[in-house]
Amino acid sequence: MIQTRYTTILALVMLLAGALxxxxxxxxxxxxxxxxxQVREEDPQAEITTQEFSDDEVEATLAYWTRERMAExxxxxxxxxxxxxxxxxxxxxxxxxxxxxxxxxxxxxxxRGLFPPDGSNSLMDQSxxxxxxxxTTLPAYPHRAIGKVFFTKPDEGDFVCSGGVIASDNRSVxxxxxxxxxxxxxxxxYENFMFVPAYSDGNEPAERWAARNLATFVGWYSNxxxxxxxxxxxxxxxDGRSIVDVTGSLGWMFNAAHDTDxxxxxxxxxxxxxxxxxxxxxxxxxxxxxxxxxxxxxMQTNDCDYTAGxxxxxxxxxxxxxPNCYIxxxxxxxxxxxxxxxxxxxxxxxxxxxxxxxxxxxxxEGL
Numbered sequence: 160m161i162q163t164r165y166t167t168i169l170a171l172v173m174l175l176a177g178a179l180x181x182x183x184x185x186x187x188x189x190x191x192x193x194x195x196x197q198v199r200e201e202d203p204q205a206e207i208t209t210q211e212f213s214d215d216e217v218e219a220t221l222a223y224w225t226r227e228r229m230a231e232x233x234x235x236x237x238x239x240x241x242x243x244x245x246x247x248x249x250x251x252x253x254x255x256x257x258x259x260x261x262x263x264x265x266x267x268x269x270x271r272g273l274f275p276p277d278g279s280n281s282l283m284d285q286s287x288x289x290x291x292x293x294x295t296t297l298p299a300y301p302h303r304a305i306g307k308v309f310f311t312k313p314d315e316g317d318f319v320c321s322g323g324v325i326a327s328d329n330r331s332v333x334x335x336x337x338x339x340x341x342x343x344x345x346x347x348x349y350e351n352f353m354f355v356p357a358y359s360d361g362n363e364p365a366e367r368w369a370a371r372n373l374a375t376f377v378g379w380y381s382n383x384x385x386x387x388x389x390x391x392x393x394x395x396x397x398d399g400r401s402i403v404d405v406t407g408s409l410g411w412m413f414n415a416a417h418d419t420d421x422x423x424x425x426x427x428x429x430x431x432x433x434x435x436x437x438x439x440x441x442x443x444x445x446x447x448x449x450x451x452x453x454x455x456x457x458m459q460t461n462d463c464d465y466t467a468g469x470x471x472x473x474x475x476x477x478x479x480x481x482p483n484c485y486i487x488x489x490x491x492x493x494x495x496x497x498x499x500x501x502x503x504x505x506x507x508x509x510x511x512x513x514x515x516x517x518x519x520x521x522x523x524e525g526l
Contacts, residue, residue: 202515204387204454207377209522210373211371212372224367233428234319234427234435234467234468235338257414259415262485263410264326264483265326266407290443290464291439291463291465292439293439297438301407303365303407304407305357306323307355307438308321309351309352309353310339310349319428320338321472324407324409325408325409325473326408326410327520329523329526330401331396332392332394332520332524333370333393333394334486334520335390337380339390339471340352340370343379343383343385349373355368357438360437371526372526376519378452384455385452385458389516391520409475410482410485413513414517417511421445422474423472423490425438425439425465425470428468429466429467429501431502433465446506447459451508456510456515461509463504470489470493473488474489488509488511488512
């Protein structure tokens, strides 16, 4: 009887241990399945692709851009849409488990003190009867951290965009639109990428800088998904100095509320009002959200009325508080009222600065 009881108890213990083991295995499989599910749910269009230029190519880029070529370069035309913009969608609400992150910018390490005579950053010198205002404080910081982009499309010619120096660990990153450095859907990198901070009427008060690396999303590079129309250019040093040493930088903001208001900057060059030779800004509030791709977070919009050439120019939160100011998007896609060439725009859209955009910056910092 004792032996029988012992055998029965042992059997029960063994059954219980087996059940616990199976439960543990089930839990382990479930965890793995959840992890696999998370991987499957990650958008492959958010992956990053990069391009590298040799030292010789960097030098060739600086030599390529003569005054004649710079004057003849034209805005990209394939990012404008005729007519009224679509009705706004509901804005993307940031994931409450993903915190908003910010970093302040940098005052230039050299040529400090280049501020307007009155010590302000006022942009209220209205020079055209529309909501775009010419920036008249160049080459003062923070506007010396914004500039004009020049690049070559293979077999097509020379083009222009805009961009801004963004705070980064390598002190070398210019933030712009993906379509200013690669052919969307064509998987072709542009050549001769050069950035001229505080450019004005042919003047280069903060030197000229050539890219040694370019980076953008697969979503833009392979699929022309405007929701991923962001790009980063890592600039080569000039005489041992980084671009941030000369221009300072603008801070950044990621995972913020979709309806954050910004000031937008760029070098519009289409139509009779704008000639691409001067920096303009719009201080227009958020107007809505719109998706222009098959995946990724919706873009945010504003009613700025400048034209092509402003692409890639930064959208900045609290520009008057720099260096505590933050890039929150860039000019990407625009609608216009009249047939091309358009004198005025209607509305601009910019990609959302979410976790994928932060990853793009971190990749560029490591190049």
